[in-house]
Amino acid sequence: MEFSTHYKDDNYTVYVEHGALRKLDTSSYDQVIVIIDEKVHALHEERLTAITATATVFQVAAGESLKTLAAYSTLINQIIDRGVTRKSVIVAIGGGSVGDFAGFIAATLLRGIDFIQVPTTILAHDSAIGGKVGINAESGKNLIGAFKRPKAVIYDLDFLTTLSYAEKLSGFGEIVKHAMLDSYAALEALQQDYSDKNKLARLDALDHWLIKGMAQKLKIVEADEHEAGLRKVLNLGHTFGHAVEFTHHIPHGQAVMHGLLLTGILSDRDMRPLAAWFRELGLAPIDYQPFDTYYQLMLKDKKNQDGSIQFVLMDQRIQAVSKERLLHAFNKLGEFDA
Ligand code: NAD
Ligand code: ZN
Numbered sequence: 001m002e003f004s005t006h007y008k009d010d011n012y013t014v015y016v017e018h019g020a021l022r023k024l025d026t027s028s029y030d031q032v033i034v035i036i037d038e039k040v041h042a043l044h045e046e047r048l049t050a051i052t053a054t055a056t057v058f059q060v061a062a063g064e065s066l067k068t069l070a071a072y073s074t075l076i077n078q079i080i081d082r083g084v085t086r087k088s089v090i091v092a093i094g095g096g097s098v099g100d101f102a103g104f105i106a107a108t109l110l111r112g113i114d115f116i117q118v119p120t121t122i123l124a125h126d127s128a129i130g131g132k133v134g135i136n137a138e139s140g141k142n143l144i145g146a147f148k149r150p151k152a153v154i155y156d157l158d159f160l161t162t163l164s165y166a167e168k169l170s171g172f173g174e175i176v177k178h179a180m181l182d183s184y185a186a187l188e189a190l191q192q193d194y195s196d197k198n199k200l201a202r203l204d205a206l207d208h209w210l211i212k213g214m215a216q217k218l219k220i221v222e223a224d225e226h227e228a229g230l231r232k233v234l235n236l237g238h239t240f241g242h243a244v245e246f247t248h249h250i251p252h253g254q255a256v257m258h259g260l261l262l263t264g265i266l267s268d269r270d271m272r273p274l275a276a277w278f279r280e281l282g283l284a285p286i287d288y289q290p291f292d293t294y295y296q297l298m299l300k301d302k303k304n305q306d307g308s309i310q311f312v313l314m315d316q317r318i319q320a321v322s323k324e325r326l327l328h329a330f331n332k333l334g335e336f337d338a
Pocket of ligand 1: 037039040043062063064067094095096097098100120121122123124126127128129130131132133141142159160161162163164167170252
């Protein structure tokens with residue numbers, strides 16, 4: 001399966017299938033620089049030799065420790081030392097951390113060279129498209145970055161089989177978010193397809209939901225690439241989710257699932273059925289800290305304006321939410337999310 005973006009120009013193709021790696025074409029470049037998650041390299045070495053044999057390969061350790069100015073400085077200098085040209089291409093092979101990091105190198109190296117995303121996690125169905133790349137500042141996530149469209153996204157589903165269940169569940173959090181942004185019917189259909197943990201573990205019908213999620217995201221970013229307005233709705237579940245991720249060090253998408261529950265409560269929905277489903281899928285309860293821990297972190301969110309916390313609510317409504325209202329929703333969440 002393949003589809004293309006619908007920007008005015010500079011469109012790219014997204015290939016989503018088992019064996020999609022075959023679609024990777026770097027023949028027009030004079031040098032191929034592969035930045036790859038070392039874990040993915042070890043687990044899938046054989047399938048990757050066709051690509052890595054003729055490329056300059058840099059293996060990196062995935063995760064937030066990669067998305068730092070220090071790691072950026074080390075690798076970009078190593079790449080320059082190897083003699084990169086403007087006709088070189090960077091191929092990022094890994095999850096969201098590798099894509100964000102390698103994409104930021106591509107965006108800034110020689111004022112920008114081409115970049116191809118080869119996502120290897122479920123979560124990366126979200127991060128590999130939309131063109132946001134970047135690294136973290138000491139005081140917060142993704143505060144140093146750029147907009148950089150990839151030249152292609154090669155999503156080979158064979159990679160996903162080696163993901164741990166925790167990472168599958170994390171990626172699933174963003175699939176739930178995209179279904180919620182789509183429609184109530186989409187969310188219901190998703191619940192039916194993944195009524196229990198085994199179905200998610202087996203990745204049943206996953207290609208359908210990955211493609212649907214990417215289409216949902218693309219519809220939004222094509223209308224508002226630089227986040228003047230509409231794109232903010234992709235932050236659904238993330239304001240509280242980021243605070244949870246930062247405080248409890250759980251995988252990003254799992255933190256977003258807690259954020260989606262809080263968002264639903266703030267939007268006056270009965271979230272108990274959804275919370276029960278998340279629990280069935282293996283989302284662990286959180287031993288919450290006092291509310292102020294999260295509140296202080298949410299105040300720092302870069303999407304806030306004039307000192308009030310901007311929240312994306314259900315039905316794509318964006319609202320400033322008072323501390324009192326948040327505290328009330330937080331206490332309710334604690335009643336069934338603990
Ligand atoms: P990740 O790259 O840290 O990968 C998660 C874990 O899975 C790592 O331990 C990694 O080694 C492992 N892994 C990757 N592929 C594997 C495979 N095929 N088999 C086994 N293990 C594998 O992160 P992620 O969860 O993919 O993404 C999270 C990151 O994405 C965060 O940094 C977040 O900020 C970013 N993000 C960016 C955007 C965007 O629009 N740019 C959107 C959402 C999230
Ligand atoms: Zn996210």
